[in-house]
Amino acid sequence: MIEIRDLAFAYPAGGFQLRIPAFDLAEGERLAVVGPSGSGKTTLLDLISGIRLPSAGSLRVDGEEVSLMSDAARRAFRLRRIGFVFQDFELLDYLTIQENILYPYRISNALKLDVATRARARALAEAAGIGKQFGRHPNALSRGERQRAAICRSLITAPRLVLADEATGALDPDNKLRVLDLLFERVAAEGAALLAVTHDTELLQRFDRVVDFRDYRIGAEP
Numbered sequence: 001m002i003e004i005r006d007l008a009f010a011y012p013a014g015g016f017q018l019r020i021p022a023f024d025l026a027e028g029e030r031l032a033v034v035g036p037s038g039s040g041k042t043t044l045l046d047l048i049s050g051i052r053l054p055s056a057g058s059l060r061v062d063g064e065e066v067s068l069m070s071d072a073a074r075r076a077f078r079l080r081r082i083g084f085v086f087q088d089f090e091l092l093d094y095l096t097i098q099e100n101i102l103y104p105y106r107i108s109n110a111l112k113l114d115v116a117t118r119a120r121a122r123a124l125a126e127a128a129g130i131g132k133q134f135g136r137h138p139n140a141l142s143r144g145e146r147q148r149a150a151i152c153r154s155l156i157t158a159p160r161l162v163l164a165d166e167a168t169g170a171l172d173p174d175n176k177l178r179v180l181d182l183l184f185e186r187v188a189a190e191g192a193a194l195l196a197v198t199h200d201t202e203l204l205q206r207f208d209r210v211v212d213f214r215d216y217r218i219g220a221e222p
């Protein structure tokens with residue numbers, strides 16, 4: 001699902017540099033990436049999703065060399081094949097949960113919203129235990145429920161890969177485990193791979209593999 005070889009990246013402003021000799025994620029694999037704040041974990045996710053481009057090396061996602069795509073192709077690729085879950089949910093308050101889950105279809109002409117997709121949004125919400133909240137707005141939901149909605153949104157396009165950046169970081173311990181369980185269960189049901197950045201060492205035993213990112217940082221200390 002992901003194959004990185006001899007990748008180098010530096011922010012234009014200078015300072016931080018990332019060098020990754022080799023990094024792989026298999027289809028359906030659930031991998032945790034750990035490392036101190038500033039070690040480049042979020043930068044890695046931005047590279048994988050094509051939001052930032054490497055300065056050298058190869059980065060293939062689902063068989064495609066990300067830096068060879070046009071900007072439009074890369075955007076369509078990201079919307080269709082990658083799901084995202086963020087620490088702070090990033091749900092839009094003026095939209096209902098249903099509209100938030102279907103959000104990728106609002107912002108892309110490449111995705112067509114049809115009856116089957118609407119049914120899928122509802123089924124995902126039911127499976128996540130937020131079926132009753134479908135017509136409500138995010139501010140009427142608890143933090144745990146909001147993250148459940150964000151997980152549904154990440155899966156609405158049936159992505160091949162889900163990227164989670166500190167997805168459980170804003171939750172209390174009980175909700176953390178429940179949300180992680182939901183994420184694992186849904187990702188497995190969809191046959192997607194999961195790459196999760198996390199600080200939470202207690203969650204690591206649930207993953208297939210753990211990569212420590214400390215080893216990839218060069219340049220200025222964070």
Ligand code: ADP
Binds near residue numbers: 012014035036040041
């Ligand atoms: P992590 O997610 O592991 O905490 P990040 O990938 O966010 O780390 O950041 C890695 C390093 O890159 C940090 O030193 C950070 O200050 C720097 N950095 C992040 N974003 C930018 C940017 N837009 N421009 C310049 N430096 C940045």
Ligand code: MG
Binds near residue numbers: 043
């Ligand atoms: Mg980060």
